Amino acid sequence: QVQLQQWGAGLLKPSETLSLTCAVYGGSFNSYYWTWIRQPPGKGLEWVGEISQSGSTIYNPSLKSRVTISVEKAKNTLSLRLTSVTAADTAVYYCARLVVGATSDYWGQGTLVTVSS
């Protein structure tokens, strides 16, 4: 059974850097793309970006150059870094293994990150 467990700072001040980590237990870490998705409180879902098995990344243009997704294969972890945060970045952030075919999706438990002065 695949499990994703995520952690990171939950309260940031404007202009600080958001940093989250997601550990993957079970399954083959190196065989899949890994994704971050966020959800502002009471609102819908937004795809943040993904990283492939080879380490190539695609990001949502809405986040411009502020976002970085990386993996540490030796530890089966992926990370999200978002710089210069504002209140608009307040959201629950999910790491996920999204697969377009029949194979099951797996999601982390979500981490609420609040940006407030």
Added chain:
Amino acid sequence: DIQMTQSPSSLSASVGDRVSITCRASQGIRNDLGWYQQKPGKAPKRLIYAASSLQSGVPSRFTGSGSGTEFTLTISSLQPEDFATYYCLQHNAYPWTFGQGTKVEIE
């Protein structure tokens, strides 16, 4: 970006009702669409992949249909555990985009 317009934004229904939710894509996305269910405080769970294929373990009362620009999720007989928010997700082109969500509430 491909815009996914989901409707209705909310609906009230009773146990046993048949309900349908629609997503329209701003351009053709073949069948590159999934449907997700989200309950409060929980991560989304995929119900349907490739527009009409039922995810393993998901009850058969959930069906998906459509291709191109118009897609529908139908729940044939609403059960108490189905009261939740539903989202479509297109993965035809980056950035992947979700519909705005449909909250299914008890009437």
